[in-house]
Amino acid sequence: MNAPSVDAAAVQALVSEVLRRILAAQPAAPGTAPAVSREHTIADRVITLAHLDRVPGGIREVAIAEKSVITPSARDRAKELGLTFVRHAVGGSAASPDHPFVIAQAACRGDASSRVAAIARAIPQAQQLPASGLADMIASFAVQASKDAARGVLLTSRPAVAVILANRSASLRAVTARDAASLATAASDTAANLLIIDPAQFSGGSLERLCVDFHRTPSGPLPAELTTAPAGCGCKGHGHEAQADDTRTPALTLPGQATGSA
DSSP states (O other), rough: OOOOOOOOOHHHHHHHHHHHHHHHOOOOOOTTTOSSSSEEEEESSEEEEHHHSSSSSOOOOOETTTTEEOOOHHHHHHHHHHHHHEEEOOOOOOOTSSSEEEEEEOSSSSHHHHHHHHHHSTTTTTOOOOOOOOOHHHHHHHHHHHHHHHEEEEEEEEEEHHHHHHHTTTOOOOOOOSHHHHHHHHHHHHTEEEEEOOOOSSSSHHHHHHHHHHHHHHOOOOOGGGTOOOOOOOOOSSSGGGGGOOOOOOOOOTTTTOOOOO
């Protein structure tokens, strides 16, 4: 009697689904904060069955590019898994070749390389700077912004210090916040060219979407309050008279954000 043939693809799909359900059913470790988002991002233009087999357990929404094509088998698998496709501006082309987008990390408590790589996958034209110290990284961003009108994102566990350091540079307008909506509003209000983000405050999907939206959204005009040079204190004993014609942008501090001292 002949043994029944085995479909290797079906076996692989079954194993993937079993593993997904096991991982989703496992309780979180004590003291572990729950995930902020249940969304996974796929930046590729064609969404296949293989993409869905790599979606982590517990995910309910899959963010894809506005013009991505979903194969029939991927669409069927999404229904089986209870996944919903949400179209976002993921992986779009650069707004202008004259305005590069830069991604970097500095002074992170953990290794943020995977977060930087995820952003780079969502923004294929982005340039990744090698990890370095916070002050050196801010200086690199300043050079990029001054030379090429670049915009970018810096991941760091010290956002307050990084914002103050960045806004000492004439070429940078940096903002930070603890949620995507506040950060997007701050960037729009100040025509910011640098987002400074603590990666611990954002899930992977929300961080990637935030960066993609910032990359694709043209920078608006600089607010009138930021176009004039700061007036100086008027004293003569501390060398401040040399700052009378200083045109650097004053530090930007968001409501509720500790200012600290650099």
